[in-house]
Amino acid sequence: MSQFKIRGGKPLKGDIVPQGAKNEALQVICATLLTPEPVTISNLPDIVDVRKLIDLLAALGVKITPHSPNEYTFQADTIDIDYLYTDDFRRRGAALRGSVMIVGPLLARFGKGYIPKPGGDKIGRRRLDTHFDGFIKLGARLRGNPGENFYGVETHSPLQGTYMLLEEASVTGTANILMAAVLARGTTTIYHAACEPYIQQLCRMLNSMGARITGIGSNLLTIEGVTSLHGTTHRCLPDMIEVGSFIGLAAITGSDITIRNAGVPYLGQIPSVFRKLGITLHIIGDDIHIPPHDHYEIDTFMDGSIMTISDAPWPGFTPDLLSIVLVTATQARGSVLIHQKMFESRLFFVDKLIDMGAQIILCDPHRATVIGLDRRQPLRPATMSSPDIRAGVSLLIAALSADGTSIIQNIEQIDRGYQNIEHRLRLLGADIERIP
Structure with missing residues (x-):
C-alpha cells in the first residue's frame, strides 16, 4: 500500500x-447502459472509482473507446446479461459503491438487474431500500437473500409508470429510479427526489438521449416514459x-x-x-x-x-x-x-x-x-x-x-x-x- x-x-x-465531478460521473456512466447507441462523456475524473466502474461495464460487454484519460465513448449494444450471475461480477460490484446504479438501467432495458452489496467509504450505514422500493413501485419483483448480500430485481413485463414518494432524498436512489423510469410505460412522478446539480446533469443528459423529464432542479420529477433512447455527448461539471x-x-x-x-x-x-x-x-x-x-x-x-x-x-x-x-x-x-x-x-x-x-x-x-x-x-x-x-x-x-x-x-x-x-x-x- x-x-x-x-x-x-x-x-x-x-x-x-x-x-470533473466524481458523483456525476458514476451516474452518467451507468446511464450509457440505457441505449445501444454510442454515448461520449468528457471531463470524467481519472480516479479509481471511475476506472473501476468503466472496467465493470467493459466486463458486462459495453464497448469502450478511450479518447483521453478524461473522455470515453460507451456503446452498450452487446450486453452479456448472464455476466450478472458470475463470481467475477460479484467481486467487481462489491468493490464499488457506485455499481448499484447499473441496476436501474439494466432493469429498464433487459428486465433484470442484480448487484452485490456494494463497498465504498466506511462512514456509516448507506441503505439501499430507497432504490429497491422505487423499482418495486414500477412493477419489479425483488429477488435476493439479505444474508448473502446479493440483491436483484426482475420483471417479465414492461415497467409501469407510477407516483412515488421517496422515504429519503437519496441521490443515488433518485438516479437509479430515474434511469429505470425513463423506459417505463406511462408517467412516473418522483416526489422528495434529490435535486443536486449532478441529478440535474443526469436529467439533462437523459433528455438529450430522448427522455422526457420535467421538474429538473426541483424535488418533484415527472418522467414520461419512452420506448427507446439514442446516443448523445455529455460533459461533467x-x-x-x-x-x-x-x-x-x-x-x-x-x-x-x-x-x-x-x-x-x-x-x-x-x-x-x-x-x-x-x-x-x-x-x-x-x-x-x-x-x-x-x-x-x-x-x-x-x-x-x-x-x-x-x-x-x-x-x-x-x-x-x-x-x-x-x-x-x-x-x-x-x-x-x-x-x-x-x-x-x-x-x-x-x-x-x-x-x-x-x-x-x-x-x-x-x-x-x-x-x-x-x-x-x-x-x-x-x-x-x-x-x-x-x-x-x-x-x-x-x-x-x-x-x-x-x-x-x-x-x-x-x-x-x-x-x-x-x-x-x-x-x-x-x-x-x-x-x-
Missing part, C-alpha cells in the same frame, strides 16, 4: 483546476467537493490560490459556508481567488451563540465537505459546532486531528465542537491512516498545515476520489511525495 510523505508548514501559491477542499486548503495554509473554472453557478451554499468561517473569497467570473489569510474568524449567530454548520439534502450544505470545514476551523479564531446528520461514522477521524494538537470535542457520533487555535499553535506532524475519501483529504490538508513531516497511509482511499492529487498540489508548491 502506498503512502504520502508531506512536509508541511509553508504557504502555497498558484492556480488549480478542479477535476467541475467537482464541487474538490472546489471546497481547495478553499479549505488555501485558508488553513495561508496560501494564495485561484481555483479556475470552478463551476460557480453550481456550488450552492459552499462559498457562503466558508465565508462563515471568516474566509475571504473573490469570485471573478467562474474563478475563485482565495487570498492569503493571516487570520480568519468564525461568525456567530445574531444572538451571539456558537455557529453551527450542518449538512442537509440539496440545496443544503453537502455532507462531503463537513470534514474539510472541520479541519479548516481548527486554525480559525472562534468556535463552531459541526453537525454531521447523515452518516454516523464520518467524524471518527477527529482523533487523528486531536493527536496533531487540534482542540476538538467529539460530542457524539454526529457532532463535534472545534475550538479554533487562531494560528497560535500550528498543528503537529503525525503518522496517520486515511479511513475514507473525504477524511483522507482532510488529513492531507491538516498535514500541509502542520509544521514538520507527516505520513498518511492507506492513500488508496484518497485516490478513489481525487485525481493525481500530489502532482497537482506540487504545482502549487506543496512538498508531497508518494511512497510505494
Whole structure:
C-alpha cells in the first residue's frame, strides 16, 4: 500500500483546476447502459472509482473507446446479461459503491438487474431500500437473500409508470429510479427526489438521449416514459467537493490560490459556508481567488451563540465537505459546532486531528465542537491512516498545515476520489511525495 510523505508548514501559491465531478460521473456512466447507441462523456475524473466502474461495464460487454484519460465513448449494444450471475461480477460490484446504479438501467432495458452489496467509504450505514422500493413501485419483483448480500430485481413485463414518494432524498436512489423510469410505460412522478446539480446533469443528459423529464432542479420529477433512447455527448461539471477542499486548503495554509473554472453557478451554499468561517473569497467570473489569510474568524449567530454548520439534502450544505470545514476551523479564531446528520461514522477521524494538537470535542457520533487555535499553535506532524475519501483529504490538508513531516497511509482511499492529487498540489508548491 502506498503512502504520502508531506512536509508541511509553508504557504502555497498558484492556480488549480478542479477535476470533473466524481458523483456525476458514476451516474452518467451507468446511464450509457440505457441505449445501444454510442454515448461520449468528457471531463470524467481519472480516479479509481471511475476506472473501476468503466472496467465493470467493459466486463458486462459495453464497448469502450478511450479518447483521453478524461473522455470515453460507451456503446452498450452487446450486453452479456448472464455476466450478472458470475463470481467475477460479484467481486467487481462489491468493490464499488457506485455499481448499484447499473441496476436501474439494466432493469429498464433487459428486465433484470442484480448487484452485490456494494463497498465504498466506511462512514456509516448507506441503505439501499430507497432504490429497491422505487423499482418495486414500477412493477419489479425483488429477488435476493439479505444474508448473502446479493440483491436483484426482475420483471417479465414492461415497467409501469407510477407516483412515488421517496422515504429519503437519496441521490443515488433518485438516479437509479430515474434511469429505470425513463423506459417505463406511462408517467412516473418522483416526489422528495434529490435535486443536486449532478441529478440535474443526469436529467439533462437523459433528455438529450430522448427522455422526457420535467421538474429538473426541483424535488418533484415527472418522467414520461419512452420506448427507446439514442446516443448523445455529455460533459461533467467541475467537482464541487474538490472546489471546497481547495478553499479549505488555501485558508488553513495561508496560501494564495485561484481555483479556475470552478463551476460557480453550481456550488450552492459552499462559498457562503466558508465565508462563515471568516474566509475571504473573490469570485471573478467562474474563478475563485482565495487570498492569503493571516487570520480568519468564525461568525456567530445574531444572538451571539456558537455557529453551527450542518449538512442537509440539496440545496443544503453537502455532507462531503463537513470534514474539510472541520479541519479548516481548527486554525480559525472562534468556535463552531459541526453537525454531521447523515452518516454516523464520518467524524471518527477527529482523533487523528486531536493527536496533531487540534482542540476538538467529539460530542457524539454526529457532532463535534472545534475550538479554533487562531494560528497560535500550528498543528503537529503525525503518522496517520486515511479511513475514507473525504477524511483522507482532510488529513492531507491538516498535514500541509502542520509544521514538520507527516505520513498518511492507506492513500488508496484518497485516490478513489481525487485525481493525481500530489502532482497537482506540487504545482502549487506543496512538498508531497508518494511512497510505494
